[in-house]
Amino acid sequence: MPQQVTAELRRWIVEQARAGRGAEAIVQSMQASGWDEAVAMAALEDVLRGHLDEQARAQGLPPARAVPAPDLAESPLYLDGGDRRVAVLGAMAAPRIVLLGSLLSDAECEALIAAARPRLARSLTVATRTGGQEVNADRTSRGMFFRRGESELVARLEARIARLVHWPVERGEGLQVLHYEPGAEYKPHYDYFDPDASGTPSILRRGGQRVATLVMYLSEPEQGGGTLFPDVFLEVAPKRGNAVFFSYERPHPSTRTLHGGAPVLAGEKWIATKWLREREFN
Incomplete structure (x- = not known):
């Protein structure tokens, strides 16, 4: 029964x-x-x-939205990424954080870095006051964006991610690659757009709120560079090929998805980030 x-x-x-x-x-x-x-x-x-x-x-908080999610109902050790089997290394229910192993191969990591390197520039953040972008002293990396489906490699990774988290490719922003040298960091922040900021309505017209983030590690710094979740005292080590997925069902700190990139203390760190929206992103 x-x-x-x-x-x-x-x-x-x-x-x-x-x-x-x-x-x-x-x-x-x-x-x-x-x-x-x-x-x-x-x-x-x-x-x-x-x-x-x-x-x-x-408490009068914003309503919850549907979010992407790997299917962990039967406590699988591996997930089907279509063209690749991906390991489940750990999971947390509240907030929903899933650690994934071997999401990318070494060759895929190297190829992303090689394609991104010539296009790197000082990383910007979304300016929710205006709806544009701006330099932020809290973020000291260099980065670039691939257009969605820009190359065979990018399209393959986007299809793999979509299958893993059960969210259409069309609801994803372009893949971003970031490079952190010694001392570079991204101080704790939220990835959703502040609903009270004046520029947020114009940002949301392109696909609604962000509802999930996937951070993929393309290289391993010698020391430092982990992904921190201060509200739940979690630090994810930047192991090459692995990734951390987390979702946030409402644009509010109650999701406990405050996170940041710890300073790189030695070596360099490369990551790729995929942000997922509630509707088709264009």
Whole structure:
């Protein structure tokens, strides 16, 4: 018989979360009571998402949006990327963060770096006051953008990403490649566009809000350069070929997706970033 998620179980999960118990401990308790691990994890994620939505409505937060997501319902060790098998190295439910292994091959990493290198310029950030772009002292890398589908390599990686996170290629911005030399960093920030900023409406006309980010590591610095998530005390090591995916269902700090690129202390770091929008990006 399939295991049913009852109202009593939902209340218990919410009580455990309010008491400060982590997701792993809650799932282990459910398993000890006879629950299948995959069912327990899916129930936990569903209940916590619903609980957070109720809290958000009570606090007057922006409504939640549908977001991209790898299918982790059955706790897979690998995901089907179409032309490549991608490892699942770790996952967090709230915020939704998924660590992916071997998303790119060494040859693909080298090819992206080689194609991007001649086009590098000082990295800019979106200026939500005006809807344009600007130099930001918090971001000291150099970078460039590929047009969506610009080359066979770019198109292949975009198709792989779309398959992994179940989000159409058309809803992705162009792939950005960034280069960080020693001392370069990107201080903690959010990737969604501030809904209260005057320039945001013009930005949203091109495809709506950003709803997810994928950071892919193309090289390995000798020291430093990790991706930090200060709200949840997580640091992702910049291992070549690996990636970190995270989504944010509303443009608000309650998503706990504050993140940044730690300073490179030795060597250099190359990454590729893919931002996903709620609608077709053009």
